[in-house]
Amino acid sequence: MDYHFKTIEKKWQQFWASNKTFKVSNTSEKPKYYVLDMFPYPSGAGLHVGHPLGYIASDVFSRYKRLKGYNVLHPMGYDSFGLPAEQYAIQTGQHPAITTAANINRYREQLDNIGFSFDWSREIRTSDPSYYKWTQWIFIQLFNAYYDLTSDKAESISKLLHRFENEGSKGVLAVCDEDTLSFTAQEWQAFSEEEKQRELLKYRLAYLRESAVNWCPALGTVLANDEVKDGVSERGGYPVIQKKMMQWSMRITAYAERLLNGLNTIDWPEPLVEMQRNWIGKSVGASVKFSVAHEETLFIEVFTTRVDTIYGVSFLVLAPEHELVATLTTKEQLQAVEAYVEQAKKKSERDRMADTKYVSGVFTGSYAIHPLTGETVPVWIADYVLAGYGTGAVMAVPSGDQRDYVFAKHFDLPIIKILDTQEIDEEADSRKEGKYINSQLINGLSYQEAVQLLIAELERTAAGKAKINFRMRDAIFGRQRYWGEPVPIYFKEGLPNVIDEAELPLLLPEVDKYLPTETGEPPLGRAKDWKYQDTYEYELSTMPGWAGSSWYWYRYMDAHNQQAFASKEAVDYWQAVDLYIGGSEHATGHLLYSRFWNKFLKDLGVVNEEEPFKKLINQGMIQGRSNFVYRLLDEEGGGTNTFVSHGLKNQYKTSALHVDVNIVQNDVLDLDRFRQSRAEYADADFILEDGKYICGYEIEKMSKSKFNVVNPDDIIEQYGADTLRMYEMFLGPLEQSKPWNTNGIEGVYKFLRKFWKLFHDNAFNFSVSEEQPSKAELKSLHKIIKKVSEDIERFSFNTSVSSFMICVNELTDLKCNKRAILQELVIVLSPYAPHICEELWVLLGNEAGSLSFAAYPTFNPEYLVENEFEYPISFNGKMRMKLNMALSLEPKDVEEEVLRNSDVQRYLDGKSPKKVIVVKGKIVNVVV
Numbered sequence: 062m063d064y065h066f067k068t069i070e071k072k073w074q075q076f077w078a079s080n081k082t083f084k085v086s087n088t089s090e091k092p093k094y095y096v097l098d099m100f101p102y103p104s105g106a107g108l109h110v111g112h113p114l115g116y117i118a119s120d121v122f123s124r125y126k127r128l129k130g131y132n133v134l135h136p137m138g139y140d141s142f143g144l145p146a147e148q149y150a151i152q153t154g155q156h157p158a159i160t161t162a163a164n165i166n167r168y169r170e171q172l173d174n175i176g177f178s179f180d181w182s183r184e185i186r187t188s189d190p191s192y193y194k195w196t197q198w199i200f201i202q203l204f205n206a207y208y209d210l211t212s213d214k215a216e217s218i219s220k221l222l223h224r225f226e227n228e229g230s231k232g233v234l235a236v237c238d239e240d241t242l243s244f245t246a247q248e249w250q251a252f253s254e255e256e257k258q259r260e261l262l263k264y265r266l267a268y269l270r271e272s273a274v275n276w277c278p279a280l281g282t283v284l285a286n287d288e289v290k291d292g293v294s295e296r297g298g299y300p301v302i303q304k305k306m307m308q309w310s311m312r313i314t315a316y317a318e319r320l321l322n323g324l325n326t327i328d329w330p331e332p333l334v335e336m337q338r339n340w341i342g343k344s345v346g347a348s349v350k351f352s353v354a355h356e357e358t359l360f361i362e363v364f365t366t367r368v369d370t371i372y373g374v375s376f377l378v379l380a381p382e383h384e385l386v387a388t389l390t391t392k393e394q395l396q397a398v399e400a401y402v403e404q405a406k407k408k409s410e411r412d413r414m415a416d417t418k419y420v421s422g423v424f425t426g427s428y429a430i431h432p433l434t435g436e437t438v439p440v441w442i443a444d445y446v447l448a449g450y451g452t453g454a455v456m457a458v459p460s461g462d463q464r465d466y467v468f469a470k471h472f473d474l475p476i477i478k479i480l481d482t483q484e485i486d487e488e489a490d491s492r493k494e495g496k497y498i499n500s501q502l503i504n505g506l507s508y509q510e511a512v513q514l515l516i517a518e519l520e521r522t523a524a525g526k527a528k529i530n531f532r533m534r535d536a537i538f539g540r541q542r543y544w545g546e547p548v549p550i551y552f553k554e555g556l557p558n559v560i561d562e563a564e565l566p567l568l569l570p571e572v573d574k575y576l577p578t579e580t581g582e583p584p585l586g587r588a589k590d591w592k593y594q595d596t597y598e599y600e601l602s603t604m605p606g607w608a609g610s611s612w613y614w615y616r617y618m619d620a621h622n623q624q625a626f627a628s629k630e631a632v633d634y635w636q637a638v639d640l641y642i643g644g645s646e647h648a649t650g651h652l653l654y655s656r657f658w659n660k661f662l663k664d665l666g667v668v669n670e671e672e673p674f675k676k677l678i679n680q681g682m683i684q685g686r687s688n689f690v691y692r693l694l695d696e697e698g699g700g701t702n703t704f705v706s707h708g709l710k711n712q713y714k715t716s717a718l719h720v721d722v723n724i725v726q727n728d729v730l731d732l733d734r735f736r737q738s739r740a741e742y743a744d745a746d747f748i749l750e751d752g753k754y755i756c757g758y759e760i761e762k763m764s765k766s767k768f769n770v771v772n773p774d775d776i777i778e779q780y781g782a783d784t785l786r787m788y789e790m791f792l793g794p795l796e797q798s799k800p801w802n803t804n805g806i807e808g809v810y811k812f813l814r815k816f817w818k819l820f821h822d823n824a825f826n827f828s829v830s831e832e833q834p835s836k837a838e839l840k841s842l843h844k845i846i847k848k849v850s851e852d853i854e855r856f857s858f859n860t861s862v863s864s865f866m867i868c869v870n871e872l873t874d875l876k877c878n879k880r881a882i883l884q885e886l887v888i889v890l891s892p893y894a895p896h897i898c899e900e901l902w903v904l905l906g907n908e909a910g911s912l913s914f915a916a917y918p919t920f921n922p923e924y925l926v927e928n929e930f931e932y933p934i935s936f937n938g939k940m941r942m943k944l945n946m947a948l949s950l951e952p953k954d955v956e957e958e959v960l961r962n963s964d965v966q967r968y969l970d971g972k973s974p975k976k977v978i979v980v981k982g983k984i985v986n987v988v989v
Contacts, residue, residue, distance in 0.1 A: 064817040066781030070896040083178045089132035099643030103164035111683035115642040124892035128917035136617040138185035147544040157544040183620040187609030194566035195626035197549040203267035208315035210234040215664035236315035238263035276304035281577040282541040289409045302406040309538040317531040328676040336648040342532020349525040351429035364451040369511040372500035373458040373479040381405035382448035391426025405444040420471040432524035543584035545603030551593035611658040637670040645679040681798040685769030688756040691715040706750040721768045730754040760800040783894035790858040841871040843924040885918040935986040952979035
């Protein structure tokens, strides 16, 4: 039987599905291993060949771990809420649930065609009410919790309430808003219910407050920073402005220290770890208050890591969104300030941080009082200061900070020198070595002495204190969209309350359109008669995309539990994800929020692990190999309908056009299919080279606009799923980006045919021998057993594929068809090419399907010990033959063996050699 991959692959995919081969139990005597992929958002375009790269790697590893005796959980699901489905719904009027379901069906079909060993009985969809019920449940727990700094974990808000009622706020150490009140128990009891709830909202881990957000009017929603690029929305390219809105937020900053420390306990790529460290951004410094001139009750608070430079402050800078901007702006400056604030709204925070060369700002007209010198300093606003970082205000020290220096020079502001050495553009740490001058209190002191003395003085005068600050800000949690989880909140007398847990899930209501209301409310405002207990208004925002993906690995542990997001038994068994594979683009989004929610769930006592993902690998991107045709231009530079082959294009005036890579084979254009591809090409003419049209090529990102998207379905149809799997692993190291080149896939396909042929005779009849294997055959087998095991354990999948090819070539040369060798080789290859190996396993007489749970062959190092060597035998420097001899033989013994050989005697033709040169384990040269 020839290698009919289509029949074989469909047969085994159906077998795995009908027999639930990869369904896994939450109890086993085997050790557990949890392999997870970052689950996909199911887009309408389906998968291209770049998408399955990480899935194939995780599947190879999962199959290998099963062979090594582990109980492996390898699930798959869909991150199915999101903006693309909603935008399609806005355009077509079709409910997002319908398009999402269709897209999921398409993804499932493609995933099944590749032959993954997923436990589909645990499939999840974040848009399924049975799933988002528990996302809402977690939100309720966050709303009902605060972060207690004494216990260093989240605690029930009822504990805080009990303390307020009995002891007041004195001695409470908690993460909270800056404007919390100080009160006695008696004063608390005298507060109205509304006053109590407003105060508690300042402590809750999920809370409402006015925040500066990325607002996209065209999309009618808030966007995350990673959804905005160059001031426009990533999807659609619509303008985005900075806007202050009442928003739900998550107090992730409460976990900043634990998030930072946890990075030391996990096996993640160092660049990703460093990105999180920088994003969290721990800074040790001081909080300083500058009172506003002529305003006794007003002050501007700044955070600085260089309090030692306070005597160099010559002006203050506020973010355009700072709450005091309107108060501080004088009548004379009002027009200029308002114009500047409006302009700043059009730039994203990311753009403002990146734009270091362009200097802009405006004077408010007001002055602040230096807390140590009593001198007045002007107050400016500038967009390089961000409202959400620190206090939204900075003390500007032009002689100690490059950006302040450029700003001062541009606007002709004073520059006060504070050190007797070091220049303005040197690094901050080196400036710490200088001695302070013109600085009164700290004149002549060292850096450490100055810091200690200044903080003591600021604390003495109530003008400041030592403080640790984090760059990370609380996470905006609301989106003004339809297709997302409803927030389980209703409003009573203007205050938020959570719905009863027994009423979860709070389902998405039906609406007539998926657009904001005419009065600007989110789409949920269109729902009719949608009220809590028919009385109270629900929250109209929905949760962001990261909500459902911040805990989904726990749902896989117990996907159908109706009483909990996962049972204690399941959580106790699986603990945490052992291997997580996904993209680095989620470093400061999903991966950070997941760690935050995981730590909160641990504080609740419902999970055991502090960190969710023990080991993480970022797979690289598979880039597209774009092809080009070259259109001949006329004398005016206009395009003709004649196309010039790549090798001749320099002889003509041409322009390059992308061409669909699916009508190009080995860079040769299929002329008929090109003419059929577009109406304008129907009468195309070609200037050929050697009778062919050769296309040019470039390596680019794979995208529809470049016509370089390769559909895995097409590859599987032509070469098979096993070929696709092995080729994707063969392209290069998993972590690196690499180009896709369909031209190279033929070699992997030929390898699988050659592997198949080892089990068949020349007439393609199945034929294996029961003979004992030779030393050479055992050596070849045990080399591959050792190599593949080592490669997979270190995730070097590409080198395994090369080794398989070498092994099969060796066994082919040895004409090996022995069961003792081939059956073991089938097991070793099966994680990479499971379909062909399952078929051969059964042909070898084994039980169908049990290959997935066979034992991985044991490596025997004895078979790799070299005890013989094939010496090249040369006569007067010319190699004539090879002779196998024991490596233990000394040179004198080797010489005797050579001279006794009959073939050697024939070459000597009765002559005596003048000399025999023996290099042990290398060569023998007979000099005649």
